[in-house]
Amino acid sequence: MNNKFSRTTIATALVLAFGNTAFAADPANESNIFTLGEINVSGSRAAIPATGGSIVTHEEMNDFNRETVVDALDLLPGVSTTGGGQRNERMFYVRGFDSRQVPVFIDGIPVYVSYDGYVDxxxxxxxxxxSIEVAKGFSSVLYGPNTLGGAVNLVSRRPVKTFEGNIGVGVHANDRLNSNGSSTNINLGTNQGMWYAQLGLSYLDKSAYTMSRDFRPVAAQPDRERRNAYSTDKKINLKVGLTPNATDEYALNYVNQKGEKGSPPYxxxxxxxxxxxxxxxxxESLYFISNTVIGQDAYIKVRAFYDKFTNRLNAFDDARYATVTKNSSFYSFYDDYSYGGSVEYGNKLSPxxxxxxxxxxxxxxxxxxNLGEPVQNYRDRTTSISVEDTHKLTDKLDLLTGASYDKRNGKEAQEYDKTRGLYNFPVRDTSAFNPQAGLIYHLSDTGNAYLTVARKSRMPTIKNRYSGGLGTTIPSPDLNVERAINYQFGISEKLTAKTRVDASVFYSDVTDMMQSIEVPGTVCNNGNLCKQMQNIGKVSIKGIELSMDSAVTRTLDLGGSYTYVERDNKSDPAxxxxxxxxxxxxxxxxxxxxPKLNVIANAEYNSRRYTNDTGTRVAAGFTLVNAKLSYALQKDVTLEAGVNNMFDRNYAYTEGFYEEGRNFFANLNYRF
Incomplete structure (x- = not known):
């Protein structure tokens, strides 16, 4: 995991970048978006989410040096991200709904983990x-089931030139300019008219990180050098497509990600x-997407996929990471896979x-x-039928209605106990009906106003129903769906040719939320009352989102967003x-x-958040400031250098799991 970049090498790269003066804009644009991978409601207009969604563009990811999806999502209004916590998994919330309630897709293909519905x-x-598209509250029923609070869709690239691509390398360093990571990425594409191909390769390594100088050491973390904080991620993405005519397209996509990571101790x-x-x-994912036009007004879109997830967790006795002898220690093996698909038919019945x-x-x-134990098997089948209709009431007013019927059939569920051996749980089916409606008023060619109501649901995951929580939880095989009614009203419009504003208010009434409660009269492995997941939660979520982007002058762009989210636990206010x-x-x-130099800076403030439901653990509020210089060495070559957490704040998303202090980076990018 150790990188071979010396302090001198990193310092030289930083000096070169800060000592020069200029920048060229990222040439990536909307034409490189793989449109087959998008899921849009009718009535949407280019770059204007019709119903309150948000988009992170490729240019914004580059400008703000967002190398992972979770960091890119953090730029958006209505979205908050979490730190690693005990599992070192970065998650997100959309208007108060977590990653299980807002599933993740790649080009419209579900990629969330079968077992618990999460994805790191x-x-x-x-x-x-x-681009990354985020639907909030009101999402197209064409996504399929489990979109209780919205959906996140990662849209891949598609080449538009005969030959195009980019190569990038980067180094990361702590506040003493000691190397602690590196990155490499290559994208190559060709479009030959009748066919195209795209290849992406990336490598992102983090050997460690150094915490703020304000951190106060504890026994498990005796200094600023964060223990067990390494991670390595490698990815290959290959796409081959056929475009036999101006309307039809057929694409086969393969994505292989290999990662390993440590989990920094509390x-x-x-x-x-x-x-x-x-x-x-x-x-690992293999998926096929096609679009075939039938006549002048109809089409059929097919998606088919196979997705595989392999996970290994080694839980050690102590900080030596050498022995596995305690009851709380184990070697755990997950081997999951999913397959399925969808068929979508659309028809313009009239103008x-x-x-x-x-x-x-x-x-x-x-x-x-676990090592030495038999394999436990679980299997679910999920089906859904959805209908979406857009009616143009006037030249400016659209009525959007939709509904889906979702069903999950439990097929198999097993558990292993040292006393009972391998045994089967009873399985059951769950279902939900999800209607929604919205009015979209086109204020102009550049803006919309919208009012939507959506009844959404989420089915319990395998973990929700059957997990024993390492001996602390009673399984809940009869757990039912969560339900929510999401309301929102908003406006997105250009006030002037150079200034766009977005504003929305939202309210969600959540019922049957799955919550863990203590069960009287029980005793579990830890000597405390056992817990169990039950559909007892009643929660209200309300808030506002405001954002603005403005080209103040020919050389200066300013912008930002504010989000307020209030969540009330109405079933148990304590x-x-x-x-x-x-x-x-x-x-x-x-x-x-x-002419060749850009200075880019951003700041983010988060108020405090609770880590546990009793309020005894609180992650304090924090403000982060990041900055970057980008210099165009020539037309297609840029050199960048920057600093994250400029003021070296000691902060945490989850109490006790402190994030990186002041750190530096330098990147060299070549595009052709």
Whole structure:
């Protein structure tokens, strides 16, 4: 894991960058977006989300040096991200809904983990992504099931030139300019008219990180050099497509990610630390997408996929990471896979009406065991039928209606106990009906106003129903779906040719939320009352989002966003809702200081957030400032250098799991 970059090498790169003066804009543009991978409601207009969604562009990911998907999402209003926590998994929340309630897709293909519905988005790099689309509250029913709070779609790149690509290398350093990581990415593409091909390769390594000088050492973390904080992620992305005519397209995509990571131990005083390592966090996806036009007004879009996830967790006894002898220590193996697909039919029935119908199927297989124990098998089948209709009431007013019927059939569920051996759980089926409607008023060619209502649901995961929580939880095989009614009203418009504003208010009424409660009269392995997941939660979520982007002058762009989220646990007010700050503020500036030099800075404020539901663990609020200089050595070559956490704040998303202090980076990029 150790990088071979010397302090002198990094210092030289930084001096070269800061000592020069200029920058060229990223040539990536909307034409490089793989449009087959998008899922848009009718009534959308280019770059204007019709119903309150948000988009991170490839240019924004580059400008703000967002190398992972979770860091790119952090730029958006309504989205808050979390730190690694005990599992060192970076997650996100959209308007208070977590990553299980807002599933992740790649080009419309579901990629969330079969077992628990999560996906560690720190393992997903952004080098080969054209855009990230986030639907909030009201999402197209064409996504399929489980979109309780929205959906996140990672849209890949598609070549437009005969030969195009980019090569990038980067180095990372702590505040003493000691190397602690590196990155490499290559994207190559060709478009030959009748066919195209795209290849993406990336490598992102983090050997360690250094915490703020304000950190106060504890026994598990005796100094600033964060223990067990390494990670390595490698990815290959290959796409081959056929375009036999101006309307039809057929693409085969293969993505292979291989990752490994450590989990930094808890560095607070409230709980005992875990000593965990993941020697494997591997994901492999093969998927096919096609679009075939029928006549002048109809089409059929087909998606088919096979997705595989392999996970290894080694839970050690102590900080030596050498022995596995305690009851809390183990070697765990996950071997999951999913397959399925969807068929979508759309038809413009008249100049005023467009109808879309989709069928979805997903088969999930989860296999797990600890070393020396038999393999436990779990299998679910999820199906969905959805209908979406857009009716043009007037030249400016659209009525969007939709509904889906989702069903999950439990096929198999096993558990192993040293006393009972391998045994089967009873399995059951769950289903949900999800109607929604929205009015979209086109204020102009550059803006919309919208009012939407959506009844959404999420089905319980395998983990929700059957996990024993390492001996602390009673399984809940009869767990039912969560439900929410999401309301929103908003406006997105250009006030002037150079200034865009977005504003929205939202409210969600969540019922049957899955919450863990203590069960009276029980005793579990830890000597405490056992817990169990039950559908008892009633939660209200309300808030506002405001954002503005403006080209103030020919050389200066300013912008930012503010999000307020208030969540109330109406079923048990004494239990606090965790992980989401009530206030989040993001601001940025881009200044073309000289013809070839750009200065880019951004700041982010998060208010405090609770780590546990009793409020005894609180992650304090924080403000981060990051800055970057980018210099155009020549037309297609840029040299960048920057600093993250400029003021060396000691901060945490999860109490006791402190993030990196002041750190530096330098990148060299060549585009052709």
């Amino acid at each position: 988005l720190a393992r997903f790099t952004t080098y080969d992504i054209a 560095a607070g005083t409230a709980i005992n630390p875990n000593y965990w390592k993941w020697p494997a966090w591997d994901k 005023f009406n467009t109808l879309k119908v989709a069928l979805h199927l997903k088969e999930d297989f989860h296999r797990e065991h 239990k606090l809702l965790t992980e989401v700050p009530a206030h989040k503020l993001v601001a940025y500036a881009k200044w073309a200081a000289m």
